[in-house]
Amino acid sequence: MTEWDDVRQDFPILKQRVNGERLAYLDNAATTQRPTPVLKDLMNFYQHDNANVHRGVHTLAVRATNEYENARQTVQHFINAADEREIIFTRGATEGLNLVAATYSRQHIHEGDEIVVSIAEHHSNLVPWQQLAIATGACLKYIDLTTTGELDLAAAEKQITDRTKIVAVTHASNVLGTITPLQQLAALAHQHGAVIVADGAQAVPHFAVDVQQLGVDFYAFSGHKMLSGMGIGVLYGRYDLLAAMPPYQFGGEMISSVQRQSTTFAEPPYKFEAGTPNVAGAISLASAIHYLQGLGMAEVERHERELVATALPRLLAEDHVTVYGPHDPAKHTGVIAFNITGLHPHDVATALDMEGVAVRAGHHCAQPLMDYLGVTATARASFYFYNNQQDVDQLIHAIRETKEFFHVGSI
């Protein structure tokens, strides 16, 4: 049994008071906090091993290189990739998705081809495809959602055709808290000869992900949403696809040999890692993964579901509160988007902050989804394993205080 109160002790940032109140940090979909063991590993790297990787033969360079490459293997095993060469370190999910759009797609997308996304995409997994469609004359098509906010597989079957070359979908929505049936969608994409690109930014931190079992061709995620430093992320790609793709950026580290008029490129993953990489970031990501493995991803998922199982019905029972996405906690990750009738979500978030509750407000980088839902913005509470029932209580209390302050329902 995990002692979740003990786990919280690893996150000193959570102990502070904000505006005189206990901090309830419920903005984990934007970024998570870092536990002390990850901060220690980061400090240890800079205090003892810091050097540039791959180029040096001196002791620190060898140590830094080993730690960087070990981090790659840690990621490989965490998402069950078949080969460590399938793991490319990036700046984050955004860069990974742009990499695929700029390289694989540059070779494979032509006028009249189709790119299929869902209406629930974060702009990171939408704008790159939209711009590619504009540049190539390809057609960008959308998969709608069911009435409960889940990806509609029947709609997907209609939208994905033999002209479809890419299906790009989020694994877990950063607004609705829904999980995409990725395995079925991957099979459907493959039946039509398309590749599937998944945005795992809101999935990998929260439940076990096995890229081989899912059958995805590309899968991107960010370290900062799973306890590690900012500016580090991962793109998983099937090796045969990566090997055939052109490089993303050019420069040091990514070459095999350079002549005056031509260059041959390194093999994956180095072909896609031009310049000095974020070595400390990769080390912090590996440290974060070890921390999560220590808890067990099944336990992390279970604990988050427990929190949502109490938070969601309580939010749904609140007068003048609208919750977006499924009302069944079993269909939810730790993300809950909501509005209070008559209040702008920014005012809601500011009022909640006065009560020590940190939530996000806005369009959550998903404007087509907001449009689809018929709103311009929402507030969003998002949980991680270090949250507790006190955070849930504080959220509900703060919402009530906010409604009272703004006289919601009495005007």
Ligand code: PMP
């Ligand atoms: N996709 C989803 C679903 C996200 O929630 C986010 C982060 N808000 C991203 C992509 C982009 O992640 P990053 O900014 O770390 O690249």
